[in-house]
Amino acid sequence: MDCTNKHAIVTGGANGIGRCIAQKFLEAGAYVTVIDIDKEAGMALQGTYARLTFYHGDIAERETLETFIGCIGCKVNFVINNACISRRGLLSGCSWDDFEYVQRVGVTAPYMITSQLMQRGLLAKDASIVNIASTRAMQSQADTESYSAAKGGIVALTHAMSVSLTGKARVNAISPGWIETASYHGDGKQATHSKADNSQHPAGRVGVPEDIAEMVLFLCDNDRAGFITGQNIAIDGGMGKLMVYHNDEGWLYSKGERT
Secondary structure (H helix, E strand, O other), X not given: OOXXXXXEEEEOOOOHHHHHHHHHXXXXXXXXXXXXXXXXXXXHHXXXXXXXXXXXXXXXXXXXXXXXXXXXXXXXXXXXXXXXXXXXXXXXXXXXXXXXXXXXXXXXXXXXXXXHHHHOOOEEEEEEEEEEOXXXXXXXXXXXXXXXXXXHHHHHHHHHHHHHOOOOEEEEEEEEOOEOOHHHOOOOOOOOOOHHHXXXXXXXXXXXXXXXXXXXXXXXXXXXXXXXOOOEXXXXXXXXXXXXXXXXXXXXXXXXXXX
């Protein structure tokens, strides 16, 4: 995909999946603007890539988000809403403020970024918006309510926006499963996983950020993906399709506890 002279916004792009996505856009020739709360990591990226601009700020804050969009000086072709956070849930006493904060990061900000771009005439014709959701929107572990709710919200927001933006932009979501992001944090040291970690995935391994970034670029390519909009694509190594029963394929459930 040739992104020469095109512009991408990546929220939460200083580390992890977001950083990988930003780098893939840069490799494709795009100009990239990243917003993140990690100032040190963001500044390091800006110092490494001439076509990357870093903005330090928290997209949960309305004033920060509006100021950020006000700094965008050109049409935006690609909007990647990647940023989110977990503040756990019922079992750890996630408070009103904590729960609401996660929703502002994971759902309100993606909506408002698009709204602000439209109001300011900055959303390019035939733009592509990709929201990074999660398989947590469909299945959960205990004490994940704040994050799971945000990811469920972004899936619903995706199909709603795809209809509202008919003829203006395509909007899709990606739901990652277990993605090991260690190589896109700090010194980039690779993480290792046990045989069981890998083999429990029908694909035979734990995911890596490139698995998500490559799909982002595919969905942003109007030539290859121009008929895809309003969709949520799970990239989880097949785990979402694996049925789990006690004493089957090595899975055990004992004394009311998952083991």
